[in-house]
Amino acid sequence: MSWEVVIGLEVHCQINTDTKAFCGCSTAFGAEPNTQTCPVCLGMPGQLPVLNALAVDKTILTGLAIDAQINLESKFDRKNYFYPDLPKGYQISQFTIPLVEHGHIDITTKGRGDRRIGITRIHMEEDAGKSMHEGLDAVSHIDLNRSGIPLMEIVSEPDMRSSDEAIAYLKNLHQLIRFLGVSGADMEKGQFRCDANISVRRPGEPFGTRTEMKNMNSFRFIKQAIDYEVMRQIEVIEDGGKVIQESRLWDSVKNESRSMRGKEEANDYRYFPEPDLPPLRVSQERVDAIKAGMPELPHQLRERFEKEFGLSAYDADVLTQTRELSNWYEALVAAHPADPKRCANWMANELLGRLKELNKDIEHSPVSPEAFGKLMDRMGDNTISGKIAKDVLDAMIESGKDADTIIEEKGLKQVTDTGSIDAMIQEILDANQGQVEAYRGGKDKLFGFFVGQVMKASKGKANPAVVNQRLKELLKG
Template sequence: MSWEVVIGLEVHVQINTATKAFCGCSTEFGSEPNTQTCPVCLGMPGQLPVLNGEAAEKTILTGLAINADINLESKFDRKNYFYPDLPKGYQISQFAVPLVENGYLDIPVKDGGEKRIGITRIHMEEDAGKSMHEGLDGVSHIDLNRSGVPLMEIVSEPDMRSADEAIAYLKQLHQLIVFLDVSGANMEMGQFRCDANVSVHQPGTPFGTRAELKNLNSFRFIKQAIEYEVNRQIELIEDGGEVVQETRLFDSAKGESRPMRSKEEAHDYRYFPEPDLPPLRVTQQQVDAIRDGMPELPGQLRHRFETEYGLSSYDADVLTQTRALADWYESLVAAHPADPKRCANWLANELLGRLKELGKEIEHSPVSAQRLAGMLDRIADNTISGKIAKDVLDAMLESDDDADAIIEAKGLKQVSDSGAIDAIIEAVMAANPDQLAGYRAGKDKLMGFFVGQVMKASKGQANPAMVNQRLQVLLKG
C-alpha cells in the first residue's frame, strides 16, 4: 500500500528588537527571571499596549523577501486561552487580517531542481512566558521575561511531501531570516521554533487527519519527529485504527511522540478584535522604502557568485550562509582579484575551520580579508607553497603580523632555485638506492615516494611543481 505524506509548518521567529512588542521592556536573553517585566506585559488593569514599529518593519521586510503581499491595513486580535505563563489570559496576535499574505520560498530538491513552497501568511504576535519544571517535588516556576517579546508566525501551505523537504524549507527560511538581520534565529534560545502538521493519505484520496508536533527546536529533532509521526500514522491506519486530530509532544530522548491535547480550532480561542490597538496602517511609500533598502538575498548572491566568480554551487552556498560571510568574501576577492576560486577555498576550507575551533564568527576573525589576501599573493607568486601557507595562516591568527613578516621571520620562503632542488633530489636518491633501482625498473608509483622525501628534506619549502619537474629528469639517470 502506497502512502503520500503531507506536511505544513508553522514557524515562530523572535524579532530582534531591543524592546518588547507592546512595551519598553528589554528583550535581552539570559537575565534573572521576572526582571524584564512591567504592568503592560504583565497585563495589569488599565495599561495600554503601544506597537513596536521596528517589529512591524522587519515583518514587512521578511514578507517582501518571500515575494508576498503586504496588507497596507492589518488588524490585531486577542487569542484567548488560560495557561500559567500567559499572564493576561490572552495573547495579542493577528488572526483576521495579517500583515503579510500569499508568499513563497523555493527550496532545493534531490533531483537538483527546485520546488516552490507556498507561504500562507506571516502575522505578528507576542510571545508567552516560560514554564520551568524543576526537581522531583513537582514544583513549577514561571519566568515572564519572554512574555511580550515580538514574534512573527510564518505559516506555510501543506506543500511538503517528506521530512527532507521540510528541513530544506526550514534551512532556507532560517538562512533568509538571519541574512536579513530580522532575528538571530538561535534555536537553542527559542528564537526559531517550529510546529509541524503531519498527515498521510493514499494518492488520489483526500488529505488525511493531521496531527501537530509542537515546539520543535532543532533540525535533527524536527526530522526525527516528522519521520516518527509518519510511521506512526501509517501503522495505525494499516492496523485498522484512525488518526485523531491532536497536538503531540516529541520526546527526543526516546525518539517518539506522545499526545498532549486535542487540537484546537480557531473558535476554541474565541478570537475577537484587540480593543486597545488601532488597525496597523502602512503606506505604499513606506513599503517601497523598505524594499529599496533590502540587501541582495541569499539566492541572488549564490547565482552572482557562481556567474561572476566562477564558484561551484556548493562553494557559493557555503559563502552566502550569512551576509557578514558574503561581504567578507567579496572584500577578500577585491584584495586578491586574480583568483576568486583560491579565495573561496582558503576562506571556506581553512579560515572558517580555524575560526570554528576558536569559537569565533567571521566578523570577529583575528585575520582580516586584507591580511589573508596578502598571504594568497605570496602563494600566487610562488614565495610560499600551499602547505607552508597553512603554517603562515596559523601564525597570523596568533599575532598581528602580516604574511610577509611571518615568512621572513620564520625563513619560510619557498625554494625555487633549480640548483638547490637538484642537490636535495640527488641526496635523496643516494639515500634510497633500492627505491631508485625500482623506479628505473618500471615502478612508476615510486615517484610519489621521492616527491615526499624531497619535500620532507626541504622542510616543505621546495617548490612542488619544480620538484616534480626535476624528478622527472633526474630519476631517469
C-alpha cells in the same frame, strides 16, 4: 499501496527589536526573571498597547523577501485563553487579516528536486511569558521577561511531502531570516520555534486527519519527530484505527511523542478585533522604502558568487550559508583579488575546517580576512607552497601573528633558485644511483620518488614546479 505524507509548518520567529511589541521593555535575552517588565506587559489594569513600528517594518521586509503580498491594511485581534504566563488573559495576534499573505520559498531535495513551498501568511503577535515548574515543590514560577516580545508567525501551506522537504524548507527559511537581519533565529534561545502539522493519505485522496507536533527545538528533532509521527499514523490506520486530531508533544529524550489531550482540549479562543489598536495601515511608500533597503538574498548571493568569482555551486553554497560567511569571503576577495577561487577553496576547506575544530563561528575567527588574504598573496607569489601555507595558517591561528612574520621567523620561504635546487637534486641522484638507472631504463614511475626525496631534503621549501622541471632535465643525464 504507498502512503503520501503531507506536512505544513508553523514557525514562530522572534523579531529582533530592542523593545517589545507593545511597550518599551528590553527584549535582551538572559536577564534575571521579571526584570524586563512594565505595567503594559504585566497586564496591569488600564494599560494599553502601542505597536512597535520597527517590528512592523521587519515583518514587511520578510514578506517582501518571500515574494508575498503586503496588506496595506491589516488588523489585530485578541486570542483569549487563561494561562498564568499570559498576563492579560489574551494574546494580541492577527487572525482575520494578517500583515503578509501568499508568499513562497523554493527548496531542493534529493528526493523530489526543486519545489516551491507556499507560505499562507505571516502575522504579527506577542509572545507569552515562561512558566517554570521543574525543581519547584508544588508551586510554579512565572517569568514575564518574554511577555510581549514581538513574534512573526510564518504559516506554510501543506506543501511538503517528506521530513527532508520540511527540513529543507526550514533551513532555507532560517537562512533567509538571518540574512534579512529580522531575527537572531537562535533555536536554543527559542527565537525560531516550529510546530508541524502532519497527516498521511493514499496518493490522490483528500487530506487525512492531521496532528500538530510541538516542542521540537532543533532541525534534528524536527526530522525525528515528523518521521516518528508519520510511522505512528500509518500504523494506526493500517491497524484499522483512526488518527485523532490533536496536539502532540515531542519528547527528544525518549524519542517519542505523546498526546496533549486534556491539557489543551478543544480551545475556543473567542477571537475578536483588538479594540485598543486601530487597524494597522501602512502606506505603499513605506513598503517601497523597505523594499529599496532589501539586502541581497541567499539565492541572489549564490548566483553572484558563481558568476562574478567563478565559484563552483558547492563553494558558493558553503560561503553563503550565513551573511557573516559571505561578508567574510567578500572581504577576503578584496584583500586578495588576484584569485577568488583560491580564496574560496582555502576559506571553505582550510579555514572553516579549523574553525569547526575550535568550535568557533566565522565572526570569531582568530584570523582576519586581511591576514588570510596575505597568506593567499604569499602562495600567489610563490613565496610558499600550498603545503607550507597550511602550516603557516596553523601557526597564524595559534600565535595570532601574520603570515610574513611566521614565514620569516621559521625560514619557510620557498626555494626557487635553480642553482640550489640543482645542488639538492644532484645530491639525491648521487645517493640513489640504482633508482636513477632503473628510471633511465624506463621505470617512469620512479619520478615521484625523486620529487619526494628532494622535497624532503628541502623540508618542503623547494618550489615543486621548479623541482619537477629541473629533475626532468637532470635525470636525462
